[in-house]
Amino acid sequence: MKEKKPIPITCQICGRTVSRSELMPAEAVRNSIAELIRKRHSNWSRTGYICLTDLNRFRAEYIEDLLEAEKGEFSSLEAEVVDSLKQHEFLSSNINVEFEKALTLGERLADKIASFGGSWTFILTFGAVLVVWIGINSVMLLRKPFDPFPFILLNLVLSCLAAIQAPIIMMSQNRLESRDRLRSENDYQINLKAELEIRQLHEKLDHLLSHQWQRLIEIQQVQIDLMEEVAKRSGSGTES
Ligand SMILES: [Zn+2]
DSSP: OOOOOOOOEEOTTTOOEEOGGGEEEGGGSOHHHHHHHHHHOTTOOTTSEEEHHHHHHHHHHHHHHHHHHHHHHHHHHHHHHHHHHHHHOOOOOOHHHHHHHTOOHHHHHHHHHHHHHTSHHHHHHHHHHHHHHHHHHHHTTSSOOSSOTTOHHHHHHHHHHHHHHHHHHHHHHHHHHHHHHHHHHHHHHHHHHHHHHHHHHHHHHHHIIIIIHHHHHHHHHHHHHHHHHHHHHHHHHHHO
């Protein structure tokens, strides 16, 4: 045996005196774990030793802390997303229904008249009325027509109708325009929200990529430490 004199070494944490192979120099302990130990034991020094039982306990605790922190971070991130969704509510709403609700009776009537005035039904009916009017007054010409040949009364009726129809159509057109404007505003809002959501998704992905990888690597390093120890010990076991 080339080993030095078996100086009794004690573990800093539990104070037990154990064999050299059961101890780990404090210097060899990973920084992040050493910090955790320092938090628990203020008299922890970098020059002493720690027994493997204690070291493994702290390693497990460290990994547990890591996982817990991650869980907390994630739930807070999720809460943020839910919060923002709650605040924005649903931006998309049926503009047509809301617009229709806000219409007054006169406006609704104007819309109906305008849509009727622009239909084939109106043109055909009106044509029929004209033909009947002219026909009646032509046939009754010999007796006593109520609107004789140049049809002056028909002229008056027609110009009155045109005079009324023009502003009604304009009213309806104005309303169509304002409805279109509302719709485009709504579209803009929805697009904006979608953009924000996508940005949030990006942030979430970035978080996953950067933070989680870091954590995983840290956990893996601790595991590698453990494996190295196991390998060393099984190696020394076969030697002796
Ligand atoms: Zn110990």
